[in-house]
Amino acid sequence: MTISDYASLLVDAGAYAGREDIAHLFPRFVSLAEQKLNRTLRVADMEKAATLALTEGEGTLPTDFLEARQVLAPGKRVLRARPLAELTVLATSGGAPVGYAIVGDRIRVRPRGAAEMEITYYARIPALTAADPSNWLIDKAPDVYLYGLVEEIAIWERDAAKAGAAETLKRQAIAGLGLADERLRWGNAEIVIGGLTP
Structure with missing residues (x-):
């Protein structure tokens, strides 16, 4: 299944984490993941x-x-x-x-x-909810959401190894998003050296 909105994100996150039994907590985990992303992510x-x-x-x-x-x-x-x-x-x-x-x-x-x-x-990243099931981040980088949500589930479970693995995958997904953003902004830019040149 492709992650395209809030509902498909929750289904995949539950499957990845092996915890479909705590779906009632998923909105809290999505909010926590978004709070962490808002502190660090800066893209166009x-x-x-x-x-x-x-x-x-x-x-x-x-x-x-x-x-x-x-x-x-x-x-x-x-x-x-x-x-x-x-x-x-x-x-x-x-x-x-x-x-x-x-x-x-x-x-x-x-x-x-x-x-x-x-x-x-x-x-801020527009909050992803059942009422607002889509935003630019889930459209552009659903893996960032997926690994962020799996990380929050693992933290809740107090499973350090699982949380660490999910956090590593999330960082890699964010790095990929950042690289795509740099290419978007600076793809064909020229380097100009300021000041006096010989």
Whole structure:
């Protein structure tokens, strides 16, 4: 059977783990696997863009925000992340923004002001559930899900050998996904050496 959605993932994961008897726990295992993937995986399919309205130099990040990829000030000028302590001592109002910091679920830009920022960011993997049985990750790399779920089942069973084997397979699947992502982004890119050349 090909893994194409939530139901087929659960069937295959139960067969791989030899534990069809705990299917009622599978939604928890899928959620745990997704949490681990959200902490480490960064590929093009996770990228989204949003416009954030700032008030007094602060705005609320999207609810699925994981990490900033690019932040643009008005006029399409790239802003760099700055340490919060450094940002705090910058002028409090007026002038063009010079940097940003992420504080909880908010972005803080200084100097303060009202503006709209464009942000490209890595978004959480859309949760896979019975109600939402498909997402980009299961379409592109169902093996990542499969081995992640088998790993969570093995952890629940307290079977270190099985968990280690599943974790190794998951890492290999993630590495393959990462390689495909690099090829997608940089496949025919040219190497350009900056600065003075002889």
